[in-house]
Amino acid sequence: MNEQVRQMVAGFALAYETYKGMLSAEEFRPLESVYKEMMTIAEAASDFMAFNDAATKADIFTRLSAELGKAQALIDSKPKSERRTLSADGFIAQYRILYEQAQSTPHAYRTREVYEKLLALGEGAQTPLDVVAKAERDNLFHKIGAMGVFDTYKLDYDKTDPNETILRDFRKDVIRIAEESNTADELTYKVDKRMYESQKEIAHDNFITQMIANLVDSFLNLELSKAAVRIGKNEYIVAVAIYREEAREAYRILKDEFGLDWDKFISTERYRKRFLMQSAVLAETVRVFQAMAPENLEWMRETLFEEILSPLSLADIILRKPAKVFHPLAMEEHSRKHGIDAKLKSRAQELLKDFYWAK
Known part of the structure; x- marks a missing residue:
């Protein structure tokens, strides 16, 4: 799954796992159906924008939010003696798994910082609600997804040839939007709007x-x-x-x-x-090597x-x-025969190897 998409669905995944442990199989089935539909779209998406477009077309976010609300209502309607409970440690353990995944993701610096703040909230917490209340106060659940966007675009921005000002300006704006956003809807709307402007540019x-x-x-x-x-x-x-x-x-x-x-x-x-x-570029950086x-x-x-x-x-x-x-330039046949393109590309990569994003 695309890293940015994975970060986007992380919050839903945690809610899904939480309710799974608190509802019966029959009660959980409607939420499970919509969640699996979202994950199928997420697995197939090539990038964040493709996922967002497909999920919006299928009305996934609205339907999933509705099912999450119904799940919570079901729990709230039960007598306290019949409710399945999740401990604060069990709640935090789910995020620890995602934190460990973020640790293995290169350059996910800001995402890891958010997880570390969230994990710290578990210390001394008595119930999941204690953790959730503190996390909501600092908007950490939104920031998990937003900082995934931040890290992805920051890496792409730093990789891109400084001469490609239009592409870099777009990525710089998305970085700012991700950092300043307060909700997933705000993030999605502003990134979509900036993407449209960028396409014209x-x-x-x-x-x-x-x-x-x-x-x-x-x-x-x-x-x-x-x-x-x-x-x-x-x-x-x-x-x-x-x-x-x-x-x-x-x-x-x-x-x-x-x-x-x-x-x-x-x-x-x-x-x-x-x-x-010439047509020869290092695709991931848009840098010319010939x-x-x-x-x-x-x-x-x-x-x-x-x-x-x-x-x-x-x-x-x-x-x-x-x-x-x-x-x-050397003729194409001569270049191919003597491996000139490969040598130039190798030399270009050698020159870039000391940049943090090339490691």
Whole structure:
């Protein structure tokens, strides 16, 4: 089960186990049915948002809360002499099991702190109600789930390449929401709202990234087409014209529609990354481990202003002697044959190994 989801259902799991010991099999069956349905959804969910969406669609939280209320009402309706009771130690023991699980979860620092506070409440408590009253006073039951969200997003935030500001800003906001939230509903609503905003921001950024990729591809294809014409393949003259126009249009869109000109690209690290990066990244950190030589930015700048946006004719562009040259990557076949990708990835991981989240 996804760690964040596990933390989210932990409070329900404890209530489930508590009532299981206090109700007959027949009385317990309705609560058991809804709880098992929730756990099936939890096991199948790939992440917190997938679980929340599926559980909300099935109205799990409302139904489960209702069954928990009915279970408590059943207990309260019985004469005290007929009620099954749970000792404070037995109640706390359930949380101790979850605490031990949290201890084995890497980087679950804040979650463990909440469990430690909860376990401390058991010292000297006479009944589970004593523990519950004190825990409710400090909102510890909510914080168990909220700090699970906090720890998960804090780890993801620290892992992510600092250049990925949109992704990191979203995760930073979720961390703040988790820390400040007072109820599960508040946490879910605010995370969902921020997720929706983030999706729009990511879509906007992805379009810019695609336009940069188109611009870089046009640079490269223009250079290859010019080279082909220079060695006598005159049929590539049309390609020179096409790639010049494609590059001009891509740059126009970036400049006129998004306010991004060459100076903005060069002065912003995250955009320089997109000009130079290849498809190779360390997925869990969004960090590039293979990129073009930085000198290619000067070559691209010269190509853009001296050829693509210039008034030169196609013939002048083809015959022009550039001041800068393109520095190519190793060919894919050569890279694969000599294991270059694997070596670069291994080297990148070696450079990251001392960060706490890589251990």
